[in-house]
Amino acid sequence: MAPHTHILLNRLVGFLGSALLLSSFAMLSMRRMSSLVRIFALQGLLLTLGTLSVAIVAGEPHLLFSALFTFIFKVLVLPIILFRLLERLRIRGEVEVLLNVPTTMVVGLFVVVFSFALASPISELASTVSRGLIGVGLAALLLSFLMMITRKKAITQVLGFLGMENALFFSAINATYGMPMVVELGVAFDVLVGTFVFGIFFFQIRETFESFDLKHMDNTQTE
Amino acid sequence: MVAVEAFQLLFVLLFAPLLYGWIAIVRAFLSNRTPAGLLQPWRNLLRLFRKETVLPEGHSILFILVPPVFFSVIAGASLLVPFLLVSPPLAPVADAVMLVGLFSLARMTMALGAMDVGTPFGDMGARREMMVAFLTEPATLMILFTVSLWSGSTSIPSIIRSLTDGHDPFHPSLLIAALAFILVFLGENARIPIDNPTTHLELTMIHEAMLLEYSGPLLALMEWGSMQKLLLYLLIGIDFFAPSGMPEDPTLLSVLAGSGILAGKLLLLGSGIALIESLFAKLRIFRVPEFTALAYLLSTLGFLLHFVLEV
Numbered sequence: 001m002a003p004h005t006h007i008l009l010n011r012l013v014g015f016l017g018s019a020l021l022l023s024s025f026a027m028l029s030m031r032r033m034s035s036l037v038r039i040f041a042l043q044g045l046l047l048t049l050g051t052l053s054v055a056i057v058a059g060e061p062h063l064l065f066s067a068l069f070t071f072i073f074k075v076l077v078l079p080i081i082l083f084r085l086l087e088r089l090r091i092r093g094e095v096e097v098l099l100n101v102p103t104t105m106v107v108g109l110f111v112v113v114f115s116f117a118l119a120s121p122i123s124e125l126a127s128t129v130s131r132g133l134i135g136v137g138l139a140a141l142l143l144s145f146l147m148m149i150t151r152k153k154a155i156t157q158v159l160g161f162l163g164m165e166n167a168l169f170f171s172a173i174n175a176t177y178g179m180p181m182v183v184e185l186g187v188a189f190d191v192l193v194g195t196f197v198f199g200i201f202f203f204q205i206r207e208t209f210e211s212f213d214l215k216h217m218d219n220t221q222t223e
Numbered sequence: 224m225v226a227v228e229a230f231q232l233l234f235v236l237l238f239a240p241l242l243y244g245w246i247a248i249v250r251a252f253l254s255n256r257t258p259a260g261l262l263q264p265w266r267n268l269l270r271l272f273r274k275e276t277v278l279p280e281g282h283s284i285l286f287i288l289v290p291p292v293f294f295s296v297i298a299g300a301s302l303l304v305p306f307l308l309v310s311p312p313l314a315p316v317a318d319a320v321m322l323v324g325l326f327s328l329a330r331m332t333m334a335l336g337a338m339d340v341g342t343p344f345g346d347m348g349a350r351r352e353m354m355v356a357f358l359t360e361p362a363t364l365m366i367l368f369t370v371s372l373w374s375g376s377t378s379i380p381s382i383i384r385s386l387t388d389g390h391d392p393f394h395p396s397l398l399i400a401a402l403a404f405i406l407v408f409l410g411e412n413a414r415i416p417i418d419n420p421t422t423h424l425e426l427t428m429i430h431e432a433m434l435l436e437y438s439g440p441l442l443a444l445m446e447w448g449s450m451q452k453l454l455l456y457l458l459i460g461i462d463f464f465a466p467s468g469m470p471e472d473p474t475l476l477s478v479l480a481g482s483g484i485l486a487g488k489l490l491l492l493g494s495g496i497a498l499i500e501s502l503f504a505k506l507r508i509f510r511v512p513e514f515t516a517l518a519y520l521l522s523t524l525g526f527l528l529h530f531v532l533e534v
Contacts, residue, residue, distance in 0.1 A: 011395070014532040018395040018524070025520065102516040109520055116531050132532045 009057045010130065013174075016050040017133040020170060021112070024143040027163055028108055028150075029101050031094045036159055037082045043166050044074030051173055054130055060177050066184055070169070073188050078162065078195060085155070085199050089206065096152040096213070104150055108143050115139040122175070130174045137171025152213050154205055158198045165191050224312040227473060228302050231311060234482070235301035235458075239450035240264035242457075242493055249497035264450065271443035279340045279436045289336030290437065290444035296329040297448045297455070303379075306458045306485060307478055309387075309471050310380040319367045319377045322459065323360075326411070326452065330356055333445070337433035344425050348432025351508065355417060355429065358515035359410040362403055365522035369400040370463045372529050379459075383466040395532055399525035401464040405499075406518035408460065410511075412453045415500040417511060427505065457492050461485070 023043040030036045048071045055063030097104065119135030126134060141164055148160035165187070172179050179187075209216040244261040251258035278286070303317040303325075311317065334349035371377045373394075374385035386397075410417045413430035422428055425435070434445050462469075468484035470477035506514060 014528075015395045015398065017532070018399060018528050021524065021528075022399070022521075025524075029517070102513050105516050105520050109523055112524065112527060116527055120531075135531050136528075 006057065009053050013050060013053045013057065013130045013133065016046055016053065017130075017136040017170070017174075020046045020050065020167075021136050021140050021143075024140040024147075024163060024167070025105065025108060027159065028104050028143060028147050031101075033086055033091050033095060033155065034083070036095065036156065037079055037086065040082070040159055040162060041075055041079040043163065044070060044078070047074060047166055047170055050170060054173055054177070057130070058177055062181060063173065063177060065181065066173070069184065069188055073192060074162075074166065077192065081195055081199065082159070085202065089155075089202055091155065095156055097150055098152060099150045104146065108146055111142045111146060112139045115142050126175050133174040134171055137167050137174055140167035140170065143167075152215065154198075154202060154214055157214070158195070162191065162195070227308060227478075228312055230478075231304075231307055232298060232301055234307070235451055235454055236298065236447075238489075239454040240268060240447070242454050242489060243450050245490060245493045246497045246500075249494045250501055253497060253501040268443050268447055271446070272440050274439040276439035276441055279342070282340050282436075286336055286339045286436075287441070289332050289339075290441040290448075292332050293329050293336075294444040294448040296325055296332070297451045300325045300329075300455055301451060304455055304458050305379055305383065305462060306469070307482055308473055309383050309466075309469050314378070314380045317379045319371070319379055319382070319459075320364075322379075322455075323363055323367070327356070327360075329448070329452070333433055337436075340436050342436060344428070344432045344435050348429055348435075351429040352413075352433060355410050355413075355511060355515070358512055359407050359518060362407050362515060362518035362522045363411075365519060365526055366400050366404050366407065366463075369396055369522060369526045369529060372396070372526070379462055383462055383469065386463075387466055387469075394529075396525040396529035397464060399521050399528065401460075403518045403521035403525065404460055404464065406514065406521070408456050409499070410515060410518070412449075412456055414496065416503050416506050416514060419505045422505075427508075429508075454489075457489060460492070461488055 020043060023039055023046060026039050027036060027043075030039060048067050051063055051067040051070055055061065055067060099107070115138040116135040119138050123131040123134045144160045144163035144167055147163065148157045151157055151160065169184075169187075205217075241261055241264070243264040244259075247263065248258040248261060300322055302311075302313055303322060305311050305314065305317055330352065334353055337345035337349040337352075339345075367377055370382055374381040376382070409415070413420055418429040418431075419427065420430065422431060425432060428435075430449070434442060437445055465488060468481060470481040
């Protein structure tokens with residue numbers, strides 16, 4: 001491949017990585033449930049494009065299949081399931097937060113600084129073309145984690161969990177050109193089944209507590 | 224050399240109201256109204272200049288001094304921003320931090336003028352304007368630092384050179400900084416998500432509330448100054464994020480070609496502003512910190528990403 005297009009594609013990977021990081025911040029700042037799911041689908045799309053461009057830059061054909069699976073699962077199947085869940089549970093309201101949005105953003109910024117500092121020695125050890133993005137993946141991971149911590153409702157926490165899986169996948173691709181195919185498929189199906197189970201859980205939670213607020217679950221009796 | 228500077232000043236003075244007119248035309252077009260024409264802001268200004276000045280009761284000399292000072296500070300800033308040439312004669316002074324300082328000076332005089340008469344609306348507008356300004360300032364500085372990471376200097380000509388010399392035009396950090404710049408631009412120029420420039424409701428006003436007591440030529444000077452400020456912000460944005468096509472040598476032909484490209488960019492950006500203003504509603508004033516926090520966040524992310532991705 002000509003060196004010029006190579007540099008351009010490398011830049012493209014960097015750009016997609018930063019867009020992924022931005023989408024994590026967008027998930028943190030969104031107030032409406034349906035736009036949260038939409039951003040999750042967008043994140044899946046960015047992940048697909050990122051995987052595709054790493055596959056082309058590094059010449060790793062198996063990553064093309066990963067990109068395909070990512071597209072099918074994270075852009076099509078999971079968002080559709082989530083939208084149907086939102087519809088059937090009649091969730092339209094706003095996201096409830098424990099910490100207000102600007103404060104969460106500032107905390108998120110510290111998380112980003114922390115993970116960039118943490119990842120810089122790791123990226124020096126890696127030998128992939130896009131090793132600079134390990135820090136970005138780590139930051140996105142911790143941001144999704146932050147989202148899980150600061151949200152009250154069960155369904156936002158699940159979205160945080162799915163975002164975390166996205167970020168993990170992204171870091172894996174940039175650190176080692178992805179995990180073996182079997183592992184990737186296994187994780188993808190795990191996440192899918194997990195989402196189904198969560199969906200059933202939501203109905204159970206609502207029937208038992210008549211609300212999705214997880215603080216009610218603290219008061220249940222344990223024997 | 225003097226000719227270039229004079230031409231720059233003339234360009235900003237003449238073109239700023241036209242840009243306002245262009246934004247209004249695109250907005251009218253987007254909301255299915257008949258536009259008032261490109262020259263409408265000029266007609267408004269000329270009409271205001273012909274009117275007599277009515278001074279409010281209890282004003283001091285400060286109230287009369289503010290409009291000329293505001294206007295000339297902004298016009299002075301237009302000498303420092305390079306847009307016809309990469310390096311105008313006053314280039315050694317054309318430091319980005321200096322420009323931010325000049326704009327702050329203009330804003331401060333405006334707030335003082337609004338507070339001078341002591342009417343509640345003027346006071347309220349001045350306070351709100353200062354609040355928005357101090358919230359956007361950190362983001363502005365972070366954008367400056369991000370942009371100057373490539374050149375190692377905050378002087379605008381060297382920033383332009385460092386961005387046009389490199390062969391790969393794809394900088395993630397600059398893209399994110401550009402997003403932050405759009406937010407800062409909207410905040411600093413009192414455009415729609417922060418302030419509605421065409422509102423008639425005093426309680427929601429920010430920028431307009433400060434001008435309520437002014438009339439006639441004084442009002443015209445303030446309005447004209449604000450139009451120039453909008454244009455200058457756009458020009459700074461072009462310098463930072465899309466400087467290609469700016470001529471280096473001061474021959475007449477290259478300057479003409481460069482200003483043609485520049486006019487095209489400005490028309491495009493003006494339509495972009497009109498689009499933003501048609502799509503979004505004005506934010507509640509208590510949501511403004513959230514908006515500016517987002518701008519700061521984006522600029523800092525751009526700054527950090529430079530070290531991770533582009534070194």
